[in-house]
Amino acid sequence: MKKIIRNVAFGLVGLSVSAASVAGPEEDRQAFRKFYENRFPQVQPIGDFQNGVYSILPAAREQWESIEEFPPYELAIEEGEKIFNKTFANGKSLKDCFGEDGAVREQYPHWNKERGMVMTMELAINECLEANGEKPLKYKKGAMAAVSAYMAYNSRGQVINVEIPSDDPRALAAYEDGKEHFYTKRGQLNFACADCHMHTSGMNYRSETVSPAFGHPTNWPVYRAKWQEMGTLHRRFAGCHDNIRANPFKAQGEEYRNLEYFISYMSNGLEFNGPAARK
Ligand code: HEC
Numbered sequence: 001m002k003k004i005i006r007n008v009a010f011g012l013v014g015l016s017v018s019a020a021s022v023a024g025p026e027e028d029r030q031a032f033r034k035f036y037e038n039r040f041p042q043v044q045p046i047g048d049f050q051n052g053v054y055s056i057l058p059a060a061r062e063q064w065e066s067i068e069e070f071p072p073y074e075l076a077i078e079e080g081e082k083i084f085n086k087t088f089a090n091g092k093s094l095k096d097c098f099g100e101d102g103a104v105r106e107q108y109p110h111w112n113k114e115r116g117m118v119m120t121m122e123l124a125i126n127e128c129l130e131a132n133g134e135k136p137l138k139y140k141k142g143a144m145a146a147v148s149a150y151m152a153y154n155s156r157g158q159v160i161n162v163e164i165p166s167d168d169p170r171a172l173a174a175y176e177d178g179k180e181h182f183y184t185k186r187g188q189l190n191f192a193c194a195d196c197h198m199h200t201s202g203m204n205y206r207s208e209t210v211s212p213a214f215g216h217p218t219n220w221p222v223y224r225a226k227w228q229e230m231g232t233l234h235r236r237f238a239g240c241h242d243n244i245r246a247n248p249f250k251a252q253g254e255e256y257r258n259l260e261y262f263i264s265y266m267s268n269g270l271e272f273n274g275p276a277a278r279k
Pocket of ligand 1: 051052053182191192193194195196197205208209210211212216217219222236237240241243244259278
């Protein structure tokens with residue numbers, strides 16, 4: 001354990017710079033992007049950050065590309081398609097909420113003014129099911145990951161374009177909450193997301209190279225070899241909290257939705273390319 005801490009702590013010098021930022025979201029976003037452009041000038045074009053750690057690891061990338069030729073998430077897409085097209089007891093289906101092919105990835109996450117909260121795609125899927133008298137799905141894997149894989153697949157190439165409407169201060173507050181989460185140290189190991197995914201990105205944590213956070217929200221859900229199955233973005237958030245021995249928050253609870261709002265805003269301009277395969 002000591003070794004891990006030493007490895008990671010190595011890169012923490014200079015941490016205060018971005019954490020102390022008082023600028024608005026747009027300035028934050030530009031500084032965030034610039035940070036990664038400067039740190040990884042070899043990532044060209046910049047859109048390649050959508051490929052997570054493989055954008056910065058040429059050796060691992062080849063292996064990953066060969067995996068993507070016979071993608072392990074293919075079955076999930078097929079399963080998701082069936083669920084998506086399945087007729088509910090009331091005669092409707094998910095199509096009634098998300099259109100013929102569910103290619104709505106670019107609409108999420110977004111600020112819902114009426115309800116004063118961040119809406120995510122997974123939450124919207126469950127709300128659609130419940131509004132039609134169907135049982136909601138569990139958020140981290142299984143059927144939910146399958147439906148979201150199908151919808152993400154049909155949405156490939158759409159661009160992240162998260163807005164923080166200026167006519168509702170609660171939207172900015174949700175963004176600030178997500179931002180604070182990203183930069184706040186937690187858990188017994190006392191790490192912030194930013195400690196690993198900004199300031200030690202590209203370095204090793206245990207046997208894994210830590211990915212840049214720029215691009216984090218593009219590629220979900222993911223088939224992860226370690227899981228041997230699909231998982232959603234909030235499952236991954238919870239996994240990273242486990243790793244630093246912090247109590248994970250509830251998938252699709254306010255904390256993780258606000259965090260998703262923040263990291264998605266930071267990645268505005270990148271393309272959605274989910275689902276994806278990861279180690
Ligand atoms: C102790 C270091 C550490 C901390 C702290 C940490 N992570 Fe991670 N995270 C990792 C490692 C290692 C991986 C697996 C390799 C990689 O980065 O893709 C990972 C993977 C991820 C991924 C998946 C990337 C992909 O392309 O599949 C996301 C998203 C993520 N982390 C988000 C977060 C968020 C949000 C936080 C804060 C709540 C956080 N992480 C905190 C080390 C960390």
